[in-house]
Amino acid sequence: MFVLANFIFAAANILDVLLTVLYWFVIVRALLSWVNPDPNNPIVQFLYKTTEPILGPVRRRLPLAFRFGIDISPIIVFLSIMFLKSFVVRSLFDLGMRLKAGY
Numbered sequence: 001m002f003v004l005a006n007f008i009f010a011a012a013n014i015l016d017v018l019l020t021v022l023y024w025f026v027i028v029r030a031l032l033s034w035v036n037p038d039p040n041n042p043i044v045q046f047l048y049k050t051t052e053p054i055l056g057p058v059r060r061r062l063p064l065a066f067r068f069g070i071d072i073s074p075i076i077v078f079l080s081i082m083f084l085k086s087f088v089v090r091s092l093f094d095l096g097m098r099l100k101a102g103y
Helices: 002-035 041-062 074-100
Strands: none
Touching: 002 041, 002 074, 041 074
């Protein structure tokens, strides 16, 4: 059982790191939207390509009242990431600990 517990710990750690990196990408993208950067910059293109698959569907599901004002899709993504980190990642850590302890 310790192998499965270690696998679950590793999966939880990787998921936690990926969610943290995604969180920072979304923050940088939101900040870049305030300064209107050069769209041909490779860093800006990378940020758009990595965050748009997440922000786009959220933006499309928002009511029309929210689409024409401030873009609140990064806020919704932040809350989703915080939920996933506090629920899914912690649940995986707890499951790994229970398996390691022999419950």
